Every structure is written in structure tokens, then in C-alpha cells.
Amino acid sequence: MNQPQQQKVAVIGGGSWATALVKILSEHSQVQVRWWLRSQADIDHIKTFHHNPRYLSDVYLSPRRVKPCGKIRDAVRGADYVVLALPAAFIQEPLQKLTSADLRGKRIVSAIKGMIPDQNKLVTDWMEDTYGVPLDDMCVIAGPCHAEEVALEKQSYLTIASTNPGCAADFAHLMTCRYVTAHPLADLYGVEYAAVMKNIVALACGITHGLGYGDNFQAVMVSNAMLEIRRFVTAVDPREREMSASAYLGDLLVTAYSQFSRNRLFGNMIGRGYSVKAAQLEMKMIAEGYYAAKSIHVLNQQYGVDMPITEAAFRILYEGEAPALAMNELKGYLK
Numbered sequence: 407m408n409q410p411q412q413q414k415v416a417v418i419g420g421g422s423w424a425t426a427l428v429k430i431l432s433e434h435s436q437v438q439v440r441w442w443l444r445s446q447a448d449i450d451h452i453k454t455f456h457h458n459p460r461y462l463s464d465v466y467l468s469p470r471r472v473k474p475c476g477k478i479r480d481a482v483r484g485a486d487y488v489v490l491a492l493p494a495a496f497i498q499e500p501l502q503k504l505t506s507a508d509l510r511g512k513r514i515v516s517a518i519k520g521m522i523p524d525q526n527k528l529v530t531d532w533m534e535d536t537y538g539v540p541l542d543d544m545c546v547i548a549g550p551c552h553a554e555e556v557a558l559e560k561q562s563y564l565t566i567a568s569t570n571p572g573c574a575a576d577f578a579h580l581m582t583c584r585y586v587t588a589h590p591l592a593d594l595y596g597v598e599y600a601a602v603m604k605n606i607v608a609l610a611c612g613i614t615h616g617l618g619y620g621d622n623f624q625a626v627m628v629s630n631a632m633l634e635i636r637r638f639v640t641a642v643d644p645r646e647r648e649m650s651a652s653a654y655l656g657d658l659l660v661t662a663y664s665q666f667s668r669n670r671l672f673g674n675m676i677g678r679g680y681s682v683k684a685a686q687l688e689m690k691m692i693a694e695g696y697y698a699a700k701s702i703h704v705l706n707q708q709y710g711v712d713m714p715i716t717e718a719a720f721r722i723l724y725e726g727e728a729p730a731l732a733m734n735e736l737k738g739y740l741k
């Protein structure tokens with residue numbers, strides 16, 4: 407591994423995943439983290455008490471290795487890596503303060519499992535189109551890994567996907583610590599799309615659970631979902647890939663079944679009769695699957711892939727179809 411002595415990493419976002427990633431990065435003595443958060447009160451709290459007051463508040467954040475700041479240009483200045491760790495719907499506003507020149511020569515890491523909602527673009531495509539960042543200078547963080555379990559230092563695995571093997575291997579090194587093992591993988595698009603789509607499936611699983619369906623039904627839905635994800639990813643980016651690997655199947659499983667899954671929780675509320683608005687207000691955290699259901703639905707108008715689970719979620723979330731009716735229709739497609 408050809409890593410320089412000091413690594414400067416800017417982390418953009420103040421939520422649970424950003425906090426977990428800052429914790430992992432700060433396990434490395436050679437890494438300096440510049441952490442951009444939008445709330446000045448949270449920055450002051452972290453500087454004084456070394457904990458994020460809002461998310462994963464038990465996690466200790468070393469003041470020697472982690473420097474919170476409120477100006478995004480200060481955070482990225484001099485950074486080797488810029489890690490994007492906000493929900494996709496909120497990334498455009500803070501990044502507007504940056505120009506292509508601010509990002510030139512830096513490696514961009516997307517930790518986001520969502521698409522830019524109004525443009526229906528993957529984050530890496532959007533970064534390439536908006537800032538001219540070459541795909542080879544980007545990677546994505548994927549794999550079954552909830553921030554809450556990182557906070558508890560439970561053994562976890564990540565996949566770092568990139569078109570550039572060196573970029574993936576270098577960042578995988580920074581994401582590996584006592585309780586996290588990270589592996590590089592060459593399939594950037596496949597991993598990025600699968601991470602977006604598993605959120606829609608987990609949301610749909612939550613809906614069925616809220617409606618009273620059991621584990622038998624969910625197991626069939628998750629198996630069918632894996633085939634649905636494979637069909638879509640193959641249509642968008644045809645190539646050989648092992649979709650039972652943890653970056654694809656593992657992430658689908660953890661999100662569909664974990665007590666920590668925001669998408670499952672959000673779906674569960676919808677299944678129990680909450681409106682979308684009420685579920686969003688109740689949650690306090692962001693379920694990317696809500697936005698992804700629309701983006702993938704729109705994108706699929708170009709590809710025409712058979713996606714009954716995504717379509718059922720789309721109709722419930724955006725067309726007002728009753729969850730019970732949509733799931734009843736879906737029953738006929740599953741096997």
C-alpha cells in the first residue's frame with residue numbers, strides 16, 4: 407500500500423453515517439479529519455464536549471484528530487479525500503459553495519446511498535457532470551453497515567467500489583480498523599445502484615410488516631427483490647458481477663431486517679397508516695428509499711425493466727395507492 411504519511415480527509419455532513427465514518431477514520435493516527443457540519447451549535451458542542459449532540463452521541467471524537475468546521479471551503483482545502491455523507495437530497499446546497507477548482511486533484515468518496523432527487527442521477531455521475539471530477543478519482547462506500555453498530559464497535563464489513571483499483575484500495579485502507587474490514591471492488595455503478603435500490607426494498611418490507619405480513623412473505627419479497635435489482639443493474643450497466651456478495655445481497659439483507667434501518671422503519675409507519683408527511687416528521691432521520699422510489703421509477707422509463715416491488719412502493723408513496731391494495735397486487739407477481 408503506497409500511502410503518504412499524513413492523510414487529510416474532509417467529511418461533509420453531520421448525521422449518523424458521517425459521525426460513524428469520522429469515528430472510523432480517526433482510529434488512524436496518520437489521518438486528520440476536517441468535518442463540515444451545517445449547525446454552528448453542533449460544531450461548538452463537538453469542540454467542547456467531543457461528542458455529536460444529535461447523532462451517535464455516545465461516540466467520542468478525538469479533538470487531536472477531528473476538527474469540526476462550519477465553512478465547507480475550509481474543510482476541503484488541502485484535503486486528499488472529500489467524503490460526502492449527507493442524504494442525497496441535501497448535498498447540493500452545501501456543495502454550491504465549492505467550485506471545480508476547489509475539488510481539483512482530490513479524491514471524492516460518496517458514502518451516500520441515494521440519488522440526486524430532481525435530476526435522478528447517481529452522486530458520482532452528478533459530481534462528474536457538475537464539478538468535472540473524473541470517475542477514476544471517485545469511489546463509493548458500500549456494504550451492510552449501520553452507523554449504530556459502528557458506534558458500538560461491532561465487527562462490520564465495508565466495500566469500497568471504484569473504477570480505479572488504486573483509489574479503492576487506498577480508501578479501503580483508511581476504512582479498515584479494529585472493528586471494520588473494508589475491501590476494494592471494481593464495480594462502481596453496480597454497487598451504487600444496488601445501494602440505492604435496496605433502500606426501496608427495505609421500505610417496502612417495512613410496509614408489509616406494518617400491514618401484518620409475516621417473515622414468510624418478507625423472505626419471498628427479499629429474494630424477488632434481489633432478482634429485480636439484478637435485472638435493473640444489468641440493464642443500466644451490463645457486466646459480470648457476483649450479486650450475492652455482501653456489497654449487494656448483504657446490504658439488502660441488513661436494511662430489510664435490521665432494527666436500525668431507517669427505510670424499514672419509515673415503511674413500517676406507512677403500512678400502519680401514517681401519511682408520508684407524518685412518517686417523515688416522526689422519523690427525524692432520512693429514509694433515502696422515499697426519494698429513490700421516484701428516481702428509479704423515472705429512470706426505468708428509459709429501460710423498461712420489470713420491477714414490481716419498486717413500482718408498488720412508487721404507487722404507494724407518490725400516487726396515493728393504499729398500501730394494502732398495492733401489496734395485494736404485488737402478491738400476484740412474487741414466486
Ligand SMILES: NC(=O)C1=CN([C@@H]2O[C@H](COP(=O)(O)OP(=O)(O)OC[C@H]3O[C@@H](n4cnc5c(N)ncnc54)[C@H](O)[C@@H]3O)[C@@H](O)[C@H]2O)C=CC1
Pocket residue numbers: 419420421422423424444461491492493494496517518519520551552553554690691692694
Ligand atoms: N446511517 C447509516 O447507518 C448509513 C447511512 N448511509 C447513507 O448515508 C447518507 C447520510 O445518511 P445518515 O447520516 O444516516 O442520515 P441521518 O438521517 O442520520 O442524518 C441526516 C443528515 O441530514 C441533515 N439534514 C436533515 N434535514 C436537512 C435539511 N432539510 N437540509 C439540509 N440538511 C438536512 C442533518 O443535519 C444530518 O446531517 C444517506 O445517503 C444514507 O443512505 C449509508 C450507510 C449507513
Ligand SMILES: O=C(CO)COP(=O)(O)O
Pocket residue numbers: 519549550551552605608657660661666667668669670692693694
Ligand atoms: O445502508 C444502510 C445500512 O447498510 C442504512 O440503511 P437505512 O438508511 O435504512 O438505515
